[in-house]
Amino acid sequence: MIKGCLESFKEMYDEKGEKLITDSYVLGEGSYVLVDEHGEIVEILEVDKKNSDKTGRYYEFAEMDYLSKLVSMDKPVDQKKVIHSNNFLSFFVKKENISNGKLTDDIIENYYKNLSDPRIKYKDKEKKRMYELLEEKYGKSDIDSIEKQKAWIKSNIFSILNKLKNNKSYLKVFLKANIEEYKKESEKYVVPNIYNNTQFNVKTEKSTYGLPNDNMGLNQKKPYLDNKTRKNSTPYLVSLEEVILQKKFFDYLYNNVCESKTNIYISDGYIKCLSNDENLDDKFSGYFLRVKKGKEVEIHDFDIIVGLDNKLKGLFIDTIILIDYTKFKGLLSDNYGEIKDISTLKMLISDIYFNKFLTNNYFSDPKDIKLNDFRVKENLIKSRGAFFNWFYKGDTIVIKQIFDKTSMELIKNAICNEYMIKAKEQFNLRCGILDYLIGGEKMADILNGLASSLREKINNKQTDKIESDNEYYFAVGQISSYLLSKSKSSKKVHSLINPLLNCKTDEKLKLQLQMLFKKYNYDIQKESKRFNNFSAMVLGYQTESKVDDNMLVAGYLYSSLIYESKKEGEVKDGE
Incomplete structure (x- = not known):
């Protein structure tokens, strides 16, 4: 399923690159501070629920923020989990952890120590091996720059709060640098940490295969996810190239979930993310994902759709x-x-x-x-x-x-x-x-036919008879509505019909009608021909079928046949 979705995402990613993700990136609430190479604050961007204006440097911050995120809180650079960024070019910390003393000089010192030589942190041989491959590719991080950044943070991080909004959001500091530098430093962190757990990794001559971290957890507490019948019990393994693409795909989904776009339609080279208020304009066949925002993007529903058309015909x-x-x-x-x-x-x-x-x-x-x-x-x-x-x-x-x-x-x-x-x-x-x-005979035709038939019968001089269950239950609804209309209360209490609506047998239904009649008969004229005909026909009809509340309600809501005039200006029956 994910593999099919990734094929479409890859087509889009190959065309647009990282902008496919960063252009839809949503900055979380917080204060974003940009510092130049001289240690001067270039700009402060405040983002909250009321102010998320995507203008100015918003997308520059978005790109730097995206490249500086942790893969998960379980894989921090700072082992105390107070600093939440992944490279020396950025520094993420909750404002409250500055003011309450959780952020200390020692924590700052260890954060930059781990960035100066990640081998210190990576006790796991496989993570260390994967990091060293990146170091061979990009070279070591510049120690002088790391020391310079550390010095700036130590000198300014505890006083900078005075210049920012006082709330419990994040403070995020970024060094103004070429975005390619951010990409290199980000990759040095992401690749060693991208798999769920390196103990499941398998190396081949061409690549490394492992268990993805997205929408998957496998550890000693979840043994039921193991595939016990295989030599390698891991549910599935993907290559390093594919797991990086998969991470970017889930990052893309996460951006859309942050904007309440939780219905994902994926076809060949095409992904459309929509909110519950939106629907596709064109016909669609492909994958459907329903996602939710949690600690990560959670896939709650998946389906294959064929020939979806949101245009209706015949309704x-x-x-x-x-x-x-x-x-x-x-x-x-x-x-x-x-x-x-x-x-x-x-x-x-x-x-x-x-x-x-x-x-x-x-x-x-x-x-x-x-x-x-x-x-x-x-x-x-x-x-x-x-x-x-x-x-x-x-x-x-x-x-x-x-x-x-x-x-x-x-x-x-x-x-x-x-x-x-x-x-x-x-x-x-x-x-x-x-x-x-469902189709079948239209309700409008059914009700018009019933009303026409009953109208003729209740106006006859001689009492006629009901000929079908549909006609019977429609008539019961009509009589119920008429009786309740006789209430002298300033407010007509329609809830009194509830006992009739709850009847399961015809016997109980007739009993409830008699109770209504006894309650309101003081206002019904003895010579009311229409009501008398209605009552006689209803009482004289026997049915063995289950009460048809559909027709009963239809008769109750339909305009009263007892009150209607034969021709304009004629006095209504019973008045």
Whole structure:
């Protein structure tokens, strides 16, 4: 998997070089100080969350910072782990470690001693061998320059804080030098430390092979990662050339993760890193990686995608349930008609069903999702994986299985919480999505047919009969809505329909209807023909099927057939 990704990354790296990484590099919070060869401070760059303006010397600092980073905190030059840079041209330390006394002259002395002769630090023979190869290639580090830098640091590092922002971020000092010098000094540190552990290294005539450090840990505490059936039990080994490329690839990913670009699409010579708010514009086939920022870049999901197309064809949102938008600006009001791309649909689903919490919480720990509505949070957690696979991979297998139930639970929840406009919008959106995902007869046609049939029956002089389960449950919803509308409370309490929505059998459903009737019959005229016909037909119909909450809710949300006028200006039935 990684090998295939590296092939595409190598094409891009061969074309752009180190700028592929440094142009997207994000400086961490801290004070960046540039010192010239005379010991004069040339510039101070302050970077924080509010000020990350990438102008001026930002990219110069970014390049020097990238080349001066430790491979990991487990592989420091300073064995006390107080100084976090990797070469004599730079000096990284937390400001608080200056003020609290953790940074001492002895630690500074040992840091530069290790840089003057890394053999002192590298007790491991393989690391020492790898360093010596770099020393043969580039020569020893200049001792005079190291001593000069050490003297400057000792003289200035404890007083320089007075010129900087007072916070707990880093202080990073850089010597103004040719960037090629930074590259040489960086490589002298990186190469001996690039493998997970040199005890796994295997040398050949042409190269060194070892276990990569990225997304892999192998030690005595993790014996289950060993491949016990092989002579060499290490999971996999890569050459020095490949492991350096792999490090650069993970550095590139890390830069993008720092800017919340965690969805990675990789094809031939092409890598696109996108945030959850973004989607690809063109069709795509290739590798997909979902990454996360930890101590390093962590790959949490990997997949192979074929024929991903974020353009939608045939998804229409209709006003199946009429909504009066004259007094209320709904979330769906401007989006009826054809939905042409997944980005718009993703936004609508997050806003209308999940209170805008879906987009940023596909992988959040449940305790970190600050949603006050338990029912919405519960459904978000249960369905977010299926939505993610649909929105970012084009995989609809799971969402087809769960969307019907998930969306209906959320509609019921909206009704019980008195969010009637929201419930109607959720229903309209639900119908459009189900028509697109599942197909079959359109809900708009079904409901219009039911409404037309029942309208005729409740206006007959003689009581007619219900002819199907769909018609029955739609009628139950209509009667429930009518009865609750008779409440004399200043606020119509739609949560009273909750017992009906929770019924699993027709017997219990009829019992709940009778309870509603007893509660509100004081305001229903005996000669109300429409209500009488509705009631008689519902009570006279028997069904053995499981309660169809889909049709019941549709009938409840649909405009009342009892209240509607036959022609404009006519008094409504029962008034």
